[in-house]
Amino acid sequence: MARAGSAQERLDQIVRLVAGEMVAEVCSIYVLRAGEVLELYATQGLNPDAVHRTRLRVGEGIVGDIAAHARALSLADAQSHPNFAYRPETGEEIYHSMAGVPVLRGDRVLGVLAIQNRRSRQYDEEEIETLQNVAMVLAELVAGGELVNPNEIKQVDGIGLLPIRLDGVQLNGGVAIGRAVLHEPRIFISRVVAEDPKTELKRFGDALHGVRADLDRMLEDGDLGHGEHREVLETFRMFADDRGWVERIREGIADGLTAEAAVQRAFDDTRARFADITDSYIRERLSDLSDLTNRLLLRLSGRQSAVDPTQWSDEMVVVARDLGPAELLEYDRNKLRGLVLEEGSALSHVAIVARALDIPVVGRVENILQRVEPGDALIVDGDTAQVFVRPAEEIQQQIADTISLREAQRQEYARLRDLPAATRDGVAVSLRVNAGLMIDLNHLEPTGADGVGLYRTEIPFMVRSTFPDVEEQTSIYARVLDAAAGRPVAFRTLDVGGDKVLPYVGAFDDENPAMGWRAIRIGLDRPAMLRRQLRALVAAAGVRPLQVMFPMIADVAEFRAASHLLELELQRAKTRGTSTPARLSVGVMLEVPSLIWQLDALLTEVDFVSIGTNDLMQFLFAADRGNPRLGNRYDCLSPAALRVLQFVVDGCNKADVEVSICGEMAGRPIEALALLGLGVRTLSMSPGSLGAVKSMLRSLDLAHFTAYLRGLLNGSERSLRDKIALYARDRNVRL
Ligand code: PEP
Numbered sequence: 001m002a003r004a005g006s007a008q009e010r011l012d013q014i015v016r017l018v019a020g021e022m023v024a025e026v027c028s029i030y031v032l033r034a035g036e037v038l039e040l041y042a043t044q045g046l047n048p049d050a051v052h053r054t055r056l057r058v059g060e061g062i063v064g065d066i067a068a069h070a071r072a073l074s075l076a077d078a079q080s081h082p083n084f085a086y087r088p089e090t091g092e093e094i095y096h097s098m099a100g101v102p103v104l105r106g107d108r109v110l111g112v113l114a115i116q117n118r119r120s121r122q123y124d125e126e127e128i129e130t131l132q133n134v135a136m137v138l139a140e141l142v143a144g145g146e147l148v149n150p151n152e153i154k155q156v157d158g159i160g161l162l163p164i165r166l167d168g169v170q171l172n173g174g175v176a177i178g179r180a181v182l183h184e185p186r187i188f189i190s191r192v193v194a195e196d197p198k199t200e201l202k203r204f205g206d207a208l209h210g211v212r213a214d215l216d217r218m219l220e221d222g223d224l225g226h227g228e229h230r231e232v233l234e235t236f237r238m239f240a241d242d243r244g245w246v247e248r249i250r251e252g253i254a255d256g257l258t259a260e261a262a263v264q265r266a267f268d269d270t271r272a273r274f275a276d277i278t279d280s281y282i283r284e285r286l287s288d289l290s291d292l293t294n295r296l297l298l299r300l301s302g303r304q305s306a307v308d309p310t311q312w313s314d315e316m317v318v319v320a321r322d323l324g325p326a327e328l329l330e331y332d333r334n335k336l337r338g339l340v341l342e343e344g345s346a347l348s349h350v351a352i353v354a355r356a357l358d359i360p361v362v363g364r365v366e367n368i369l370q371r372v373e374p375g376d377a378l379i380v381d382g383d384t385a386q387v388f389v390r391p392a393e394e395i396q397q398q399i400a401d402t403i404s405l406r407e408a409q410r411q412e413y414a415r416l417r418d419l420p421a422a423t424r425d426g427v428a429v430s431l432r433v434n435a436g437l438m439i440d441l442n443h444l445e446p447t448g449a450d451g452v453g454l455y456r457t458e459i460p461f462m463v464r465s466t467f468p469d470v471e472e473q474t475s476i477y478a479r480v481l482d483a484a485a486g487r488p489v490a491f492r493t494l495d496v497g498g499d500k501v502l503p504y505v506g507a508f509d510d511e512n513p514a515m516g517w518r519a520i521r522i523g524l525d526r527p528a529m530l531r532r533q534l535r536a537l538v539a540a541a542g543v544r545p546l547q548v549m550f551p552m553i554a555d556v557a558e559f560r561a562a563s564h565l566l567e568l569e570l571q572r573a574k575t576r577g578t579s580t581p582a583r584l585s586v587g588v589m590l591e592v593p594s595l596i597w598q599l600d601a602l603l604t605e606v607d608f609v610s611i612g613t614n615d616l617m618q619f620l621f622a623a624d625r626g627n628p629r630l631g632n633r634y635d636c637l638s639p640a641a642l643r644v645l646q647f648v649v650d651g652c653n654k655a656d657v658e659v660s661i662c663g664e665m666a667g668r669p670i671e672a673l674a675l676l677g678l679g680v681r682t683l684s685m686s687p688g689s690l691g692a693v694k695s696m697l698r699s700l701d702l703a704h705f706t707a708y709l710r711g712l713l714n715g716s717e718r719s720l721r722d723k724i725a726l727y728a729r730d731r732n733v734r735l
């Protein structure tokens with residue numbers, strides 16, 4: 001396409017050329033400005049005075065609709081479309097048919113390219129494809145600053161580059177500070193059509209081969225260990241072998257596209273087909289596919305990697321629309337401090353890898369790419385799900401202080417590792433960790449935890465693309481037991497449903513999933529599935545002791561039914577002559593309030609009770625645990641909640657049945673303090689919390705606090721938090 005002349009002349013020339021080639025009376029280019037407004041930048045056929053005057057919001061009119069959904073539209077009678085927005089200055093009332101495509105670069109809409117004709121006609125697929133091909137080139141030219149002044153389209157926040165604070169969702173906790181590195185993997189596609197399909201096929205074949213080899217190399221990389229992040233890469237590698245996808249690219253080449261254009265088209269088609277699907281699994285796979293597309297485009301361009309080390313700083317925060325797991329691993333781990341994404345979810349593979357790398361990640365930060373300049377100072381606060389862009393000196397200093405304070409605290413906690421977890425008055429407390437990924441097991445040694453109080457078996461299921469069979473499950477559980485090296489591990493059977501969706505099982509369409517068909521309810525309705533898991537647990541244990549707990553038990557009958565299935569599996573193992581656990585303890589997660597009213601009966605049948613306060617509190621207060629608007633409404637340190645816990649703990653202690661807490665309460669020092677006061681002696685928490693809880697309890701005179709707390713439980717306040725905090729302050733209990 002022509003490059004001579006001013007940007008406006010070039011745009012004018014493009015619309016003239018396209019209109020002529022496509023026998024259209026109108027061809028127009030709309031450019032998205034400031035991420036919000038589509039402005040007519042050039043037209044052949046509409047009133048020239050409308051250029052730079054006609055503006056539509058994203059979503060407004062047909063052009064706005066195309067941009068909002070990033071999809072092509074072809075309309076024989078545009079004016080009868082419900083979204084048609086008439087702009088008198090354009091003089092477009094005489095044109096009936098219209099076809100438009102988004103100008104897309106990566107996942108970002110840069111504008112809309114549209115053609116119109118007077119007579120009502122249907123544009124065929126080939127014409128739409130031609131428009132898309134032109135739009136693809138336009139996108140590169142716009143992004144390269146050749147058609148539009150980049151400052152005109154940049155999204156600005158207030159005046160110039162003021163500091164801003166943006167909210168997102170937590171994908172991994174922690175705090176980091178660094179310089180922004182924009183992950184801009186898209187590369188310039190300068191040629192769309194090719195003369196010789198044979199050459200293009202060969203180029204594509206070579207590039208695919210190269211990408212596969214790269215992935216294999218990463219998989220062999222000793223550094224990665226054998227955790228789930230490795231399995232994630234393996235899943236990702238499967239895309240490179242997907243025949244349907246490869247076939248579509250070959251077809252594109254056979255139709256006359258260059259290898260690059262065919263790769264891009266295959267991805268755009270897939271994205272368009274899934275545009276309206278909100279299913280998180282599909283969205284994640286789409287982002288894997290985007291990663292793969294980028295890798296192929298890079299290879300085809302002769303470059304090795306999208307990641308440009310010349311842009312790196314010693315402390316960097318990578319900012320991306322989305323990122324594949326393999327792409328993240330290309331950044332130097334010694335320099336990588338944090339990650340900010342416009343998309344992403346806690347389930348996303350990149351979040352799992354980031355967790356393995358121990359860097360904070362904030363996702364779903366709207367338009368972050370348009371608001372950050374390379375080299376900007378960024379603070380990623382994964383704990384509060386906030387990102388500070390160009391923070392003032394004082395804030396940077398504050399965060400740097402927080403980071404070094406945390407580091408000092410970490411070292412201080414590390415020093416506690418070998419000291420007993422006992423209160424000042426000599427009461428021993430068992431501190432355990434919650435786990436779900438192999439990487440979590442690495443924390444047992446450095447924290448000095450006594451074992452795993454809750455192993456969430458659904459997490460390994462969630463990072464896979466298919467249901468693991470008995471053999472695979474056995475291998476996972478055996479690895480967990482190996483890593484625990486003799487420390488107890490409480491395996492919780494599958495707790496799917498609710499907020500934990502298994503990608504390959506799909507959502508269950510429950511109106512109220514947290515109270516729907518989940519956890520043991522599924523297990524008992526699908527006993528074959530639960531039995532396979534129990535079989536794997538028995539096999540993994542061999543002769544080692546085995547601890548199994550069932551989630552969401554609502555009455556004793558459910559516990560009996562579940563234990564019966566476990567009994568059947570033990571029998572099966574015995575009949576087959578395979579080894580069975582030397583010691584078996586079977587318990588429940590107490591998280592459904594109804595079970596409390598069968599506690600006496602329950603305690604004669606279980607070996608232990610683990611209280612899941614996350615769910616118990618949500619059901620007790622009828623307050624969704626994930627709803628931020630309810631986050632501060634009810635307090636687990638209210639007399640009501642504490643008395644419920646006291647009832648259960650007293651019951652268990654009297655019956656001499658071990659009771660532990662594995663909900664988030666156990667890991668927050670002030671809440672852990674209250675739990676100790678209620679008589680709990682086993683706490684299981686995320687590994688990062690263990691040091692703080694240990695430090696708290698070692699500074700505590702438990703007998704004194706117990707008497708104090710018991711005196712408060714009959715009160716009618718909404719919360720005892722302040723009183724407990726004051727007590728701790730006055731008595732030098734380290735919270
Ligand atoms: C709980 O409900 O407290 C619990 C530990 O289980 P999860 O958070 O996995 O539902």
Ligand code: MG
Nearest residue numbers: 591612614615
């Ligand atoms: Mg729960």
